[in-house]
Amino acid sequence: MADKSKKFIDVTAPGKKMERGHLHPLTQAMDKAGDVFQSMGFEIADGPELETEYYNFDALNIPADHPARAMQDTFWLRQNELKSQISNLKNNEKKLLLRTHTSSVQIRYMERNQPPFRIISPGRVFRMEATDATHETQFYQIEGLMVDRKTNLANLKAIIKIFLQRFFGDENIDIRFRASYFPFVVPGVEVDMKFKGKWLEIAGAGMVHPKILDNIKLDPNEWQGFAFGMSVDRLAMIKYKIDDIRLFYSGDLRFLKQF
Amino acid sequence: MKINYSWLQSHFEEKLPAPEKMAELLTMHSQEVESVEPKNGDYEFDVKILPNRAYDYVDYLGVIRDIAAILKLNAKISLPEPKEREIIFIKESDFEKILGVKISEKEITDILSRLGMETSKKEEIFSVGIPSERPDLKIKEDIAEEVARIYGYDKIEPIAPAGLLVPPKRNDALFFASVSRNIMVGLGFSEVYNYSFAKNGDWELQNPPSQDKKFLRTNLADGLLAKVKENSKYSKDIKIFELGKIFPKSGERMTLGSISNKADFYEMKGVADELLNGLGIDDFYYKDHDNRVAEVQAYGKTIGHIDTNSFEFDFDELVKLADESVEYEPVSKYPAIVRDIAVFVPLNEKVENVLDTIENTAGKLLIDTDLFDIYENEERKSLAFHLIFQSPEKTLTDDEANAIMKKIFEALEANNDWEVRR
Numbered sequence: 001m002a003d004k005s006k007k008f009i010d011v012t013a014p015g016k017k018m019e020r021g022h023l024h025p026l027t028q029a030m031d032k033a034g035d036v037f038q039s040m041g042f043e044i045a046d047g048p049e050l051e052t053e054y055y056n057f058d059a060l061n062i063p064a065d066h067p068a069r070a071m072q073d074t075f076w077l078r079q080n081e082l083k084s085q086i087s088n089l090k091n092n093e094k095k096l097l098l099r100t101h102t103s104s105v106q107i108r109y110m111e112r113n114q115p116p117f118r119i120i121s122p123g124r125v126f127r128m129e130a131t132d133a134t135h136e137t138q139f140y141q142i143e144g145l146m147v148d149r150k151t152n153l154a155n156l157k158a159i160i161k162i163f164l165q166r167f168f169g170d171e172n173i174d175i176r177f178r179a180s181y182f183p184f185v186v187p188g189v190e191v192d193m194k195f196k197g198k199w200l201e202i203a204g205a206g207m208v209h210p211k212i213l214d215n216i217k218l219d220p221n222e223w224q225g226f227a228f229g230m231s232v233d234r235l236a237m238i239k240y241k242i243d244d245i246r247l248f249y250s251g252d253l254r255f256l257k258q259f
Numbered sequence: 260m261k262i263n264y265s266w267l268q269s270h271f272e273e274k275l276p277a278p279e280k281m282a283e284l285l286t287m288h289s290q291e292v293e294s295v296e297p298k299n300g301d302y303e304f305d306v307k308i309l310p311n312r313a314y315d316y317v318d319y320l321g322v323i324r325d326i327a328a329i330l331k332l333n334a335k336i337s338l339p340e341p342k343e344r345e346i347i348f349i350k351e352s353d354f355e356k357i358l359g360v361k362i363s364e365k366e367i368t369d370i371l372s373r374l375g376m377e378t379s380k381k382e383e384i385f386s387v388g389i390p391s392e393r394p395d396l397k398i399k400e401d402i403a404e405e406v407a408r409i410y411g412y413d414k415i416e417p418i419a420p421a422g423l424l425v426p427p428k429r430n431d432a433l434f435f436a437s438v439s440r441n442i443m444v445g446l447g448f449s450e451v452y453n454y455s456f457a458k459n460g461d462w463e464l465q466n467p468p469s470q471d472k473k474f475l476r477t478n479l480a481d482g483l484l485a486k487v488k489e490n491s492k493y494s495k496d497i498k499i500f501e502l503g504k505i506f507p508k509s510g511e512r513m514t515l516g517s518i519s520n521k522a523d524f525y526e527m528k529g530v531a532d533e534l535l536n537g538l539g540i541d542d543f544y545y546k547d548h549d550n551r552v553a554e555v556q557a558y559g560k561t562i563g564h565i566d567t568n569s570f571e572f573d574f575d576e577l578v579k580l581a582d583e584s585v586e587y588e589p590v591s592k593y594p595a596i597v598r599d600i601a602v603f604v605p606l607n608e609k610v611e612n613v614l615d616t617i618e619n620t621a622g623k624l625l626i627d628t629d630l631f632d633i634y635e636n637e638e639r640k641s642l643a644f645h646l647i648f649q650s651p652e653k654t655l656t657d658d659e660a661n662a663i664m665k666k667i668f669e670a671l672e673a674n675n676d677w678e679v680r681r
Contacts, residue, residue, distance in 0.1 A: 021448040
């Protein structure tokens with residue numbers, strides 16, 4: 001029974017406007033990915049966006065004449081006369097570029113730490129590209145690395161599959177490996193994800209090339225492991241059904257406030 | 260590279276799988292077939308050649324050898340001349356060690372020989388002779404890859420890695436970044452990601468994406484201001500922030516910037532206070548600055564600055580100062596006494612100077628000072644404070660509070676330009 005002394009309050013009238021802020025969808029995607037990988041024992045590592053040619057290419061077994069190093073793919077920095085003279089002497093530790101992947105972080109991490117390694121490196125990367133709905137000059141990557149005495153390709157499959165299932169909250173997600181080639185892994189594979197009945201390209205991966213371990217003074221007969229890389233923008237586009245990558249960098253609050 | 264289905268078929272006695280199926284097999288085991296187009300009663304495969312396999316596909320026979328190995332068929336081609344060959348050695352156990360699946364010796368030998376390699380095995384070690392068409396094969400892992408792709412990656416079952424589960428180390432920079440983002444969001448600010456490129460800066464690109472993006476940005480403020488302008492077409496209140504790298508001459512710095520189009524200096528200062536306190540940074544202060552309204556200093560270093568409606572902090576410095584340890588201070592059981600005081604001071608006098616005088620005079624029993632009113636006329640301004648006195652040990656008497664208030668009055672009026680309102 002209604003209390004007659006109760007003051008009349010119109011509960012159907014709108015509440016007073018309170019406004020919370022919104023985390024960027026890519027932040028939310030990276031946080032989610034970070035949580036899943038941390039629960040599997042992966043440490044999160046970061047490193048510079050302004051990187052040297054050595055860490056971005058040489059240390060990763062990418063040949064000197066590889067097309068990825070060209071001006072149509074990589075953003076190079078102008079350096080003063082003296083510096084470029086040094087770089088002509090093949091000192092790639094001095095030639096600066098905007099990192100094209102976060103694999104450079106893995107090299108820096110491995111130099112400073114002792115194996116076994118389990119790390120992921122999320123971060124902003126840059127590619128010289130014409131922009132459209134699926135291509136941007138900057139985007140985010142998550143790269144993973146696990147090096148141990150026995151880590152193998154079957155383990156890689158398990159880690160990527162579990163990650164994708166947890167990230168998308170869908171236990172039905174399946175993955176498959178396709179034959180492929182990247183200079184820093186062998187075997188190298190392309191990873192597809194079966195999402196709502198369709199196969200989508202989602203990552204590049206493989207077993208860390210022995211030359212890379214050798215470069216950082218680890219014995220490839222003793223240590224082995226896998227590496228993988230995927231685009232956070234792509235993961236977020238699939239998760240939130242976003243059809244244009246440029247929205248992430250638009251700063252448009254009508255977009256951002258939906259997350 | 261375009262290859263016709265009928266040409267593929269001409270190398271085999273047996274009937275090949277249908278074009279679409281054949282394309283899928285090649286995509287999984289060999290190289291990606293990007294499209295299959297019907298053409299003049301035939302089918303044309305468009306194969307995306309992997310950079311390491313170009314040589315093997317020059318005479319198109321690489322694809323024939325791959326099909327022979329995938330389907331276990333005998334191709335009608337002569338195998339490469341077994342002249343001078345590079346030899347790669349690989350232990351039988353290496354296959355399982357790398358791939359995580361046991362593949363029989365028979366299968367390994369079958370795959371490798373159909374791909375044109377000469378294999379022999381002696382005491383667990385395969386020696387594999389590499390044909391000149393395959394200069395991409397150099398180390399034992401390359402051989403493992405050849406076997407794995409033909410055998411089929413789909414037959415490798417996922418196995419969770421074994422090993423001691425040690426909780427990963429925390430990355431402090433990312434941890435405090437997350438704390439800061441949550442504080443800003445809690446205060447009603449939304450996060451934006453702007454471009455790292457700018458019209459001007461210290462680092463110039465050799466190959467800029469466009470003329471207005473020739474440099475790397477040296478601040479977040481310009482980008483944030485531009486976003487306020489764009490959003491103002493649709494929204495009235497725009498409160499945004501960004502946590503990102505800037506690129507001054509010295510290299511790169513992680514930076515946290517924020518702007519609120521409707522805010523004044525004091526509102527942004529309040530946001531900055533809340534942010535720094537939330538990071539466990541207590542010892543900081545605001546100083547006049549020539550070009551900005553104020554700079555923020557801590558431990559002798561400039562950690563950021565505030566303008567009328569925006570601020571920007573050097574986040575690398577904040578991470579160094581951040582401290583999540585909290586020590587509980589017992590709440591006093593005894594009642595507090597509140598006294599108000601108002602002081603007239605010249606218009607250009609700083610609140611900080613008045614506060615310092617009060618706090619330095621009052622001693623430990625003054626637990627909080629709260630500026631609740633500022634009133635200005637043409638000659639001077641009045642600052643009114645609540646002063647809160649409390650002892651952790653006993654109930655304070657009026658006399659004790661009065662004695663402290665008297666000392667404060669005297670200290671304030673020791674300054675000839677100040678006058679306590681009575």
